[in-house]
Amino acid sequence: MPSFLRTIRLDTSDSQIFEAAAGPGEWAVPGGFEFCELEPDEIRGKTRQAFANGFLSLESFGRSTLVMVAEIAENELEALVQALAMHFVSVYGAPDLAAALPVARGEIDFAAELAQGQPPNTLLSVSRAHDDAGGIREEFRVMPSPASAQHALVWDVVEDGNG
Template identity: 40%
Template sequence: MSAGKLPRTLRLDPSDTFVFARAAEAGEWAVTGSFLFFDTDLSALAGKERAAFRSGFVGVRSLGFSTLVVVSEASDAEREAAIEDLARHIHERFGAPDREAACAAAREEIEVAASLCNLPVGSVVAMHRSAQDGEIAEEFRTLHQRAPGADPMHGRAFHFVETDEDGPDEQADLVGLLSDASAGAERA
């Protein structure tokens, strides 16, 4: 366990709100969340539930999912608050027999999450979860920043440039383009 560090949910864009039925709030303390799938028919998962199983970390406050987490400093008080948030869910929503059992389970989940944080603060972590021989398996990878001086445009499909100029309105005549393509195909 890495004392002083825990993963926080990270939202770089709004995609988690589309990918998951319930997205975690940005900046929540997070756990892997595999316990949410223990009594689930994993072969029957589809759509957003399947996406949550495959790649979703779980925010301890909302029980929403996040594709990425970032290794962050955590004070003892923040760690205890994360345990309390998760224990409340485990007791109220998942039927732990009492508060003490819920706190023990939450503490164990937080310790597993902390074990992922043997990385520098600011490291971004992604997860792939799968079912293997009736067991849930988790694989983690660290996403690294580009090297200083690397091409900042490399890997981008689109680049948007904001200008103050009013340029000519561009319009595409899709029907005309299709007609031209059809005429060209007939001649060939």
């Protein structure tokens, strides 16, 4: 089963810093395409926060600071391609679904690549900035799942022989 990115909320901060916060557990892509047509000086306030650190949900089209790796069924993945393509038509002015589908598939494939090879529940964050040429540079940070963290032994149980 393939892996994909799912939004996660560790606290309520996303609802404070983003114009629209994604709900927990929504499938997501990095979503940097949303800022391609904006000049750096046009990106202010909550839009700036979404640009700098937000993943885009494919259900509510809200933003999330963190995503986690989760397994997804093939038919769900295909439904996400369709949903994103329809979003490109309705929000970004793609001429039709046929024109939007390859672009949507590229975004979905990119998100799946980020998740590929990562254990379930691995957390990812994104950091975006404009480069010197005016393009957008994205960096992704991978944080191992808390379940895979090594813990120090705090105590040990030793039988005392009395019983």
